[in-house]
Amino acid sequence: MTIRFVSSLLAAAAVIVLALPSFAQGTVVRFTGQLLDVRNGFVYFTTGDAFKLAAAPRIADYDTGQPTALQPRPKLFARAILDPATKEVVELDLTTRRLPPDVAYASVTQYSATQAVTVRAPEIVGQSITGREVAVEFVVTVPPTTRLATDVYISTDYSGWNPRAIKMDRIDGQRYRAVRRFASGTKFAFVITRGSWNSVELGQNGIRPSPHPYFTKEVDAQSVPVTVYAWSDDRPNEPQAAQPGAIPTPFNPNPFPGGGLYPKPRATPPGGFPTPRPGQPPNLPPR
Amino acid sequence: MTRWGLTRAALACLAFTAAPGAADARPTATVDGSIVFFSDTLALIVRDGATVKLADGTRAHADAAYLDLRTDRLVLAGRAHVARGAAAIDGDAIALELDGTRVDVLDAASGVGRTTRALGPTTAADFDAERFVFPDVDDRYAFIKSKHATITPHADVRFSPAAFPTSVGGVPVPSYLHTFATGAGFGSTSLAGATFDQPYGLWGSPTSLTALHARWEDGPGAALALQQQIVSGDDAYVAASIDAPLHGYSVHGFTAYRRIGSRFTAIADASGTIYGTVAHAGFTAAFGAAGGRLDYTRVSGGGSSFNASLRTPDRPLPGGATWRLRGDFGFDAQRGGLLGLLPDAHNYATVWRHGLDLSVSTPVVRVPLGATMATSLDTSRTWFSFPHHRDALGASVNVTRPLARNLKLFLNYQGSWGADVYPNTQGLFYPTPTTPLITPDGTPYFGYAAFSGATTFRAQSGELQFTPNGTSLRLTVTHTADFPQFNGFGRPQWEVRGGARFRPFPNIGIDVSRAYDFAWGGTRWQPRWSFAITP
Numbered sequence: 001m002t003i004r005f006v007s008s009l010l011a012a013a014a015v016i017v018l019a020l021p022s023f024a025q026g027t028v029v030r031f032t033g034q035l036l037d038v039r040n041g042f043v044y045f046t047t048g049d050a051f052k053l054a055a056a057p058r059i060a061d062y063d064t065g066q067p068t069a070l071q072p073r074p075k076l077f078a079r080a081i082l083d084p085a086t087k088e089v090v091e092l093d094l095t096t097r098r099l100p101p102d103v104a105y106a107s108v109t110q111y112s113a114t115q116a117v118t119v120r121a122p123e124i125v126g127q128s129i130t131g132r133e134v135a136v137e138f139v140v141t142v143p144p145t146t147r148l149a150t151d152v153y154i155s156t157d158y159s160g161w162n163p164r165a166i167k168m169d170r171i172d173g174q175r176y177r178a179v180r181r182f183a184s185g186t187k188f189a190f191v192i193t194r195g196s197w198n199s200v201e202l203g204q205n206g207i208r209p210s211p212h213p214y215f216t217k218e219v220d221a222q223s224v225p226v227t228v229y230a231w232s233d234d235r236p237n238e239p240q241a242a243q244p245g246a247i248p249t250p251f252n253p254n255p256f257p258g259g260g261l262y263p264k265p266r267a268t269p270p271g272g273f274p275t276p277r278p279g280q281p282p283n284l285p286p287r
Numbered sequence: 288m289t290r291w292g293l294t295r296a297a298l299a300c301l302a303f304t305a306a307p308g309a310a311d312a313r314p315t316a317t318v319d320g321s322i323v324f325f326s327d328t329l330a331l332i333v334r335d336g337a338t339v340k341l342a343d344g345t346r347a348h349a350d351a352a353y354l355d356l357r358t359d360r361l362v363l364a365g366r367a368h369v370a371r372g373a374a375a376i377d378g379d380a381i382a383l384e385l386d387g388t389r390v391d392v393l394d395a396a397s398g399v400g401r402t403t404r405a406l407g408p409t410t411a412a413d414f415d416a417e418r419f420v421f422p423d424v425d426d427r428y429a430f431i432k433s434k435h436a437t438i439t440p441h442a443d444v445r446f447s448p449a450a451f452p453t454s455v456g457g458v459p460v461p462s463y464l465h466t467f468a469t470g471a472g473f474g475s476t477s478l479a480g481a482t483f484d485q486p487y488g489l490w491g492s493p494t495s496l497t498a499l500h501a502r503w504e505d506g507p508g509a510a511l512a513l514q515q516q517i518v519s520g521d522d523a524y525v526a527a528s529i530d531a532p533l534h535g536y537s538v539h540g541f542t543a544y545r546r547i548g549s550r551f552t553a554i555a556d557a558s559g560t561i562y563g564t565v566a567h568a569g570f571t572a573a574f575g576a577a578g579g580r581l582d583y584t585r586v587s588g589g590g591s592s593f594n595a596s597l598r599t600p601d602r603p604l605p606g607g608a609t610w611r612l613r614g615d616f617g618f619d620a621q622r623g624g625l626l627g628l629l630p631d632a633h634n635y636a637t638v639w640r641h642g643l644d645l646s647v648s649t650p651v652v653r654v655p656l657g658a659t660m661a662t663s664l665d666t667s668r669t670w671f672s673f674p675h676h677r678d679a680l681g682a683s684v685n686v687t688r689p690l691a692r693n694l695k696l697f698l699n700y701q702g703s704w705g706a707d708v709y710p711n712t713q714g715l716f717y718p719t720p721t722t723p724l725i726t727p728d729g730t731p732y733f734g735y736a737a738f739s740g741a742t743t744f745r746a747q748s749g750e751l752q753f754t755p756n757g758t759s760l761r762l763t764v765t766h767t768a769d770f771p772q773f774n775g776f777g778r779p780q781w782e783v784r785g786g787a788r789f790r791p792f793p794n795i796g797i798d799v800s801r802a803y804d805f806a807w808g809g810t811r812w813q814p815r816w817s818f819a820i821t822p
Contacts, residue, residue, distance in 0.1 A: 144648035144663040148685055148699035148748050149763065149784075158326055160466045160486070161474030167788055167798060169754050170697065173651050173661030173685035183422070186328050187357060189469060197474045205573035206580070206598070207552055210521050211471045229601075 032079040032099050038072040043080060043089055047101075051080055054088040062095035070094040132184050134216050140168060140176045140192055141227045145234060152176045155197075156190045157211070163193040163200075186216040192228050201228040208232065315342045315385050316361075318354065318436045324446065326430040329356035329467055330422060331444070337363065341385065345371045345404060349381070353421045356467060359385040359440050364421050367392075374406035382418040385440055391418050426452075431463065442468050442493040451795070464488030466496055472524025477540030477556065478512055479504070479530070486514075494518055500530075507532030522546040536561045550574075563587035576600030582617075589622025607650040615642040615669070628716060635673065642669035651687075658688040678706045693755050699748040707740035716740070724776065728808055732773040743770045744778075759788040761800075775808020 033045035044050045061068035062079055070076065072092055077099040081091040138154060146152075152168045159165035168176035189211035192201040203209040212226060317340045320333035330353065333339075337352035339361065350365025360382065363369070367381040369390065378392040383404070392400045392409055400409030433446035449463035466473060466488055473496060478484070483503040490497050500512040514528035523545045531537040542556040550573045557566040563586060570581040577600050585591045594617035601609040618639045619625055624632025644667035654660045665681040681703040688696045709716045717739045723731035750763040763784040769777050786800030 144661055145646070145665070145683070147683070147701065148697055148750065149765075155474055157469045157471070157473075158329055158467055160488075161471060163474060163476075164798075167759075169752060169759055170687075170695075172659045172687035175651070183328055188327075189471070191471060191474065193474075196480050197476050198480070200474075204576050204600070205550070206571060206578035207550070207573045208546075211469075 029082045029084060030079055031082065032101055033077070034098075035072055035074055035076045035078050037074055043072065043078070043092065045078075045080075051082060051089045052087065054083070054086065054090045057089055058091040060091060060093050062093040062097070062099070065093070068094055070096070132218070133181050134184050134219060135221045136180050136182050136216060137221070137223045138166075138168065138178045138180070139171070139223065139225050141174055141225070142176060143228060143230050143234065144174055146174070146231070151195050153193050153195050154178060154190050155193050155200075156188050158188045161191075161197075163197050164195050182216045184216045184218045186214075188214055190214055192226060194231060194233075199231050199233045201226075202230040202232055204229045206230065315359075315440050316340065316354075316438045318352065318438065319434065320352070322431075322433040322436055322446070323424070323426055323429040324431040324433065324436070324444070324465070325424060325428060326465065327428075328422075330354070330424065331356060331436060331438075332422075332424055339363070343371070343404065345369060347381070351421070354438070356438065356440075356444065359387075361385060362419060362421050364419075369406065371404065371406050376402065376406050376409065380419050380421075385438075391415070393419055431465065439492065442466065443488065443491045443496075452792075464491060466491055468493050468496075468518070470494070470518040470524070471521045472518035472544070473516060475516060475518075475524045475526045475542060475544065476514065477526040477528045477542040477558070478502075478514060479538065479540070479558070481505075481510070500528075502530070504530075504532060507535035509533045510535075590620065592619045593617045604647070606652075608647060610645065610647045613644040613646075615644070616640075626716075639672040640669050642667055654686070656688065658686050660687075661685045674710045674712065676708050678708070680704045693753060695752045695754075697748075697750040697752065699750075700746070701748070702743075702745045704744075705742045707742075709740070713739055724773075726773060726775045726808060728775060730774050732771075732776055734773060735771050735776075738771045741770075743768075745769065746778075757790055759786075761786040779804035779807035781805040781807075 031045070031049065031051065033047050033049070036044040036046045038044070038053070041053050042050050043053055059068060059070070059072065060066060061070070062077070072078065072094065077095050077097060079093040079099070080089045081093070082088065083090045140152060140154075142150075142152060148170075152170075153164045154166035154168065155161050155163045156165050166178050166180065168178040171177045191211050193199060200208060206229075212224075214224060216222065318331065318333055318337065319339075320337040321335040323332050323334075324330070325332075333352040333354070334350075337349050339345075339347040339352060339354075341347075347361075347363055347367070347369040349363035349367040352364070353362045354360070361384070363381045365379070366377075367379065368375065368377050369381055369383070370376075376390070376392055378394045378400075380393040382391045382393075383389065388403045390402050390404060390406070391412065392402065393414075394400065399412045399414045401412040402409045429452055431446050432450045432452050433448060435447050437445045437447075443464050443466045445462060445464045447462040448459055449461075450459045464487075468491070470493075478500060481502040481504045483501075485501045486498040487501065488496060488498045494517060496516045496518075498514050498516075500514060502510040502512055504510050510530055510532035512528055512530040514526060517525045523543075525543045526541070528540045529537060530540065537560075539559040540557070543554065545553045547553060552571045554569045554571075555567070557564060559565075565584065565586045567582065567584045569583075572579045577598060579595070579597045582594045583591070584593075594615055596613055596615045598613040599611055601611050604610055616639075618637050620637040622636065624635050625638050626632050626635045629635065644665065646663065646665045648663040649661060651659045651661045662684045663682070665679075667679045669677045671677075681701075683702075684700045686698040688698070690696055707717070719736050719739075723733045724735040726732050744767070746765055746767045748763060748765045750761060753760040761784075763782075763786075765782045765784070767778045767780055767782075771777060772780070782802055782804050784800060784802040786798070788796065788798045790796045
């Protein structure tokens with residue numbers, strides 16, 4: 001009797017011992033699939049399931065269980081082992097070999113990340129425009145040759161392309177700034193000028209760009225950066241134009257209005273001076 | 288181009304405009320009621336009983352109406368009624384497009400129904416709040432208030448009468464044409480720059496605009512100008528103008544621009560006065576970030592010049608600096624000879640030249656004392672087809688130092704040095720004067736005897752910029768040290784300029800500045816005004 005009882009206890013103990021691995025196995029949850037991405041503390045599978053990663057998950061080889069040189073990346077196959085207590089992935093077993101799924105989604109659904117961690121872009125999901133007032137900052141980077149005293153403006157289509165529609169304030173050696181408040185949904189096109197349509201922005205290729213499209217989003221504040229690579233009338237080291245106050249040169253010997261200020265040459269050139277052209281006004285092209 | 292040629296060009300523009308404009312300029316809608324117009328959003332709000340008439344015979348009225356000129360969408364709100372012929376519909380709100388067929392009717396009792404511009408029976412539809420949006424606007428920001436508006440879609444709206452409201456009253460005009468056509472060519476002008484220029488649209492279409500300009504110009508003073516523009520989107524435009532100062536000679540102008548594909552542009556412009564005409568044609572090409580340009584200019588009296596240039600893209604240097612190289616080739620020509628000082632001037636009727644220009648610039652870098660600095664350097668040499676070359680070197684340094692959140696100090700040094708060199712004949716081209724140069728106030732300038740073709744221009748500027756909320760105040764002091772420069776000859780040595788930009792009314796901005804040149808050319812100071820009104 002005693003022997004039979006002891007045998008039963010041993011058998012039960014044996015069954016329990018044999019069953020222990022299964023019980024132990026039951027303390028973690030596994031999910032196997034192909035990796036889509038691992039980023040921002042989450043592991044994503046191509047099935048669309050995402051699980052939160054523990055702070056320092058173990059990365060191991062799927063077949064040997066030993067540490068591996070493989071790093072989680074798209075297209076690898078992986079088995080994620082989750083801790084039911086924290087609901088986080090504590091181990092990722094990686095392999096390049098295709099693996100069949102070994103657990104149904106229903107059994108791990110309680111562990112999956114079911115909410116997006118970021119807000120979807122309004123451009124994608126669409127957003128109603130309420131017309132709220134939005135502070136909009138235009139920041140224009142100008143060519144380094146732009147002089148300090150230069151005024152820079154924004155010309156807009158809604159102003160009838162007035163070249164001085166919005167005046168900008170200089171920030172530093174190469175940047176100007178203007179802040180305006182627009183209702184969300186406001187849409188217009190604009191061009192950067194120096195106050196005249198004879199001096200407008202040029203693109204990096206030296207060609208006048210198409211007007212910049214602008215749209216006021218449904219946000220609290222918005223910044224619009226623009227780079228001007230050159231001005232359409234920018235010709236450095238151009239010979240000084242003939243104008244009052246200009247320096248006399250052989251090409252422009254009398255830059256003063258009224259004439260007579262430029263002294264006659266001391267020495268008469270060989271052959272004498274040419275006959276002056278009558279009626280030619282100073283500072284203007286000869287007739 | 289002669290003056291007659293310019294006149295013909297202007298007439299051709301007018302004729303060309305009239306043909307397509309007749310069809311395009313047909314008004315599509317007229318609106319009556321208490322109208323407020325917002326130029327930034329192109330929103331037109333009508334209250335106190337709005338009446339709308341569309342070109343297809345549709346008539347509508349409601350307690351209020353909202354017309355979005357960007358989308359041509361009309362919302363009638365409050366006891367809305369739309370009729371066309373014998374058909375009519377009523378609702379609490381009705382939304383429709385000026386050029387579309389869809390009509391949505393909102394009825395508080397029965398929901399939303401949809402029909403067409405034929406105003407047949409409505410069918411039930413889902414409620415789309417976007418269709419019935421009626422913006423809540425602040426009239427203080429209105430640009431124009433009016434009683435009647437005539438709308439040409441995607442082109443312009445004419446208000447009659449129009450009042451430009453301020454907080455102390457409105458400035459009325461019998462009629463005002465506001466253009467909102469999107470083609471950037473409407474910004475083109477063949478008028479010269481002016482201290483003040485206020486256009487007044489006479490008539491227009493989506494592709495053209497005729498405008499009268501009230502101007503104040505340096506020298507002549509008050510002037511009236513008439514300008515005609517023809518525009519093809521952002522890719523082409525033609526503008527012709529006549530500028531007639533009240534006291535002075537009129538100026539004719541013409542400019543045209545055409546973009547050819549994404550890599551080429553062509554431009555032509557001309558201006559004419561009683562002294563003669565100047566005509567110019569240019570062609571620009573882009574090769575990646577590099578580019579080339581051709582320019583040909585012709586002036587009456589037999590003068591002309593041609594220039595072809597090629598430039599590299601901006602290439603990187605250590606520290607974020609960049610360099611760029613440009614090569615030029617061309618000629619200057621003058622009937623009878625360019626070098627009038629020479630006895631054989633006729634041998635120099637055409638002088639060819641070629642040149643190189645190197646530019647180096649640095650990015651904005653941080654320097655001690657919390658300031659930032661940017662520098663640029665430009666050097667060039669031009670060789671001529673006779674013993675003559677011209678050298679130029681330019682440098683600039685800009686330093687910015689924020690003093691407070693809205694207060695900035697800018698310091699600038701700008702220098703350029705030039706040498707006009709005639710080997711072995713320098714004395715012939717730059718002879719030492721036998722008598723001293725007399726400056727405008729009669730003072731002799733003996734130092735001018737040292738001028739032999741080498742020039743120096745140096746300017747140091749300091750500017751304080753204070754930008755509290757919505758306002759900008761600027762004070763600039765500039766000192767120049769040039770050679771040659773003396774008492775009215777060259778740039779003034781000291782100049783102080785003050786400027787202010789503020790908004791006395793929510794919908795109108797004022798930009799005013801004044802400069803003083805001190806003790807220069809016999810004048811104690813010389814005021815210069817600049818004044819602009821912005822929306």
